[in-house]
Amino acid sequence: MADRELALQVPDSQVEVRTEKDESESFKPSWRIWTIFLVLCMLSLMASIDSTIITTSLPTVTREVGGAGQYVWIANSYLFACTVPQPLYGQIANIFGRRNPLFVAIALFTLGSGIAGGSHNVVTLIAGRTIQGLGSGGLYVLSDIIICDLVPSRYRGPYISAVLSTAAIGATIGPIIGGALAQANWRWIFWINLPVMGVGLLAIALALNVQYKRSPTWLHAISRVDFLGNAIFIPSMTAIFFGLIMGGQDGYPWGSWRIILPLVLGVLGWVAFHVHQSSRICREPSMPTRLFKHRTSAAGFLMIFLAAVIMQATGYFLPVYFQAVKGVTPLMSGVSFLPFALAIIPFGGLAGAFLSKTGLYKPLHWAGFALSAVGTGLFSTLREDSSRGAWIGFQIIAAGGIGLVFTATLPSTLAALPESDVAVATGTYSFVRSLGLVWGATMAAIAFNGQVDAHLNLVADAGIRRLLVDGGAYTSAGKFTALPDPARGQVIRVYELALRATWLVFVGVACLGFLVAFVEKHVVLRKDHSTEFGLAEKPAEEEKAEKGVDISSPDTKPSSDVD
Structure with a gap:
């Protein structure tokens, strides 16, 4: 009777079929999974360091590039840009696979670090921090998604814990690193990311070979992106974040229209976003109500x-x-x-x-x-x-x-x-x-x-x-x-x-x-793992070589469903 009740509570696809093999064998990660996992931890560490590294070094930075009056934006532009695109990253990971969006996220984070480190005025610095944040949001989301692709749900805990721990450590040591680097050369607060991101990009290119179902054409793939939903969602969240972060600051008391108006507009936009997500207009929602x-x-x-x-x-x-x-x-x-x-x-x-x-x-x-x-x-x-x-x-x-x-x-x-x-x-x-x-x-x-x-x-x-x-x-x-x-x-x-x-x-x-x-x-x-985004057992070239296929032959075509 208890088993029947559990089956009624959980969809058929979610009921675990326990076999002797399931109970005796546990998940065993391969060297490629370990490589990917360690790189994801490193990316999470660097992204979290940059979320707080500016706090102790901000006085030094503003003395050189100016913009002491815009210190709130120097610190929080990263947070804005990191948070609002995260649902979009989740959707495009379904459409374009996991590896290509991760490359984009790493590239954005690297580009933003370079711009921020080389800035000579506050506008350029804020722009660099914003681009950094756009990349960082992808690093956070895609790290969790890839772990879920590679590891069955029963065994994800230690991997998620490790990524969380590195992020927590990064956020904590960020101010310490920022304070130390500010005494030497504050630009290295940002430039230190460049070689680390280069190593991460190379490792991901070599190890992350994830299967996914491609759209027949790029036009078809792009048409699946929830542009309208995100056009509503991103400005709405930006308005809410503006109100929450600026409220109580000098010139922005909580009762001011400058705070109340963006909060009201943001909440209304958020409601409109969820209405859109559940409507027939939205064919592939980025945050489905289900x-x-x-x-x-x-x-x-x-x-x-x-x-x-x-x-x-x-x-x-x-x-x-x-x-x-x-x-x-x-x-x-x-x-x-x-x-x-x-x-x-x-x-x-x-x-x-x-x-x-x-x-x-x-x-x-x-x-x-x-x-x-x-x-x-x-x-x-x-x-x-x-x-x-x-x-x-x-x-x-x-x-x-x-x-x-x-x-x-x-x-x-x-x-x-x-x-x-x-x-x-x-x-x-x-x-x-x-x-x-x-x-x-x-x-x-x-x-x-x-x-x-x-x-x-x-x-x-x-x-x-x-x-x-x-x-x-x-x-x-x-x-x-x-x-x-x-x-x-x-x-x-x-x-x-x-x-x-x-x-x-x-x-x-x-x-x-x-x-x-x-x-x-x-x-x-x-304990089992049935996902169309799982790690390919072997790179296509390696598998063909083992089968005796001449990979230099022009008739040999790469698999279309491997990222």
Whole structure:
């Protein structure tokens, strides 16, 4: 009876047929899969480093190229461009295969790095960062898609965990690398990507030989791209991101029409996009509504959004604690944040191993959000006199929650969907994750700035209050350490109270994620792998040579279904 109930819950294509062979044999990656996987980790590392590398070096860069007033765009143009094209990358991976879009993404990232490194004015720098971001978005999405192509869902956990870990490390060490390179030659912040991308491009060209079903003509392939949908989606998301990132900045209060208008237009455009995706006009949607119809997949999208919110808030406001309350330099605050990034690795690895061994993901989601709630709750107890052991231990607990959820959520999101939807679902998943990162920074900033304003009465000096009000506390973190007492103690107390309230907000977010996990149904993770985008067993030339075919013969034609 139980077996019958499971069959009713899961589509026929998703029911795992267990055989003695399935139980006795596990997935064994070939050397080509290992090569591709290591290159994907390297690409993920470089893309994540560049998402944060500019933060500590921004004062040095703006002194040389100008544009101090446009510092927000120098930092966030990368984030804009990285996030909005991700669903499009998922769709074109279905149309043009995996390798060619990956080449384009690497080329864009490399080109943008070269332009940014060689820039002599702020406009060129922002343009370079934008092109970098367009490439980075493809690197994130296509890395996950290719792993799903190469590895059955039951065994994806460790591979996803490794890519996540390298991204987390890259985002954490980015400010440290940026600060170090800025002291020598800031242009190498960007130029360092060029040789690394060259190695990655060569390795992918040699090892990634993926099958896919080609369109009969280029015109037919291009006609399949959802141009209208993306023409609605990309400007809408840009408007929303503009409102979320610029809200609360100087000249852009949250009640200003300059913030309200783009947010309203963006939301309306987003609604129009989803209406278009479900209409007959859209023949091949880039974000089909069927992705959200199964409750396990819908829960997966929501959980990765919430986990990303918590992760980004932690990444933004733990450094504020170190700089404003502990009084360390920006560079040392990055070093103090390393326990969070490094702890993700073992927890992600444990989650991947557990997922591969048992096929269970709901316990990992519950445990992950529980640890996140405990970790962020413990952050709220941090004070000026908190010990090193306390803030290191609390980071490990919070990082454990992130590692578990991030590792287990993509396999669970894809479990209820057919393999043919892997690319568009992964593009949507990656976008939702990036949207969560933006919301995490925004939610944390709103909560923090509001609490600072509420406690400014603790500061006696009116001049200091003016520096702290309306978001000044965030941008001025670390600038009050030289104040004499009692002013210094008053400022630190304001930071402590504001951070305490901010962390409690994210305890609530983690608890919401814990409850969402109850919405999931358990869907069996497949051990077999039936995808038309799988790795070709051997390159066409190698296979023909082994069969004794003269590959130099003009009659010998390459296979049309191998990328």
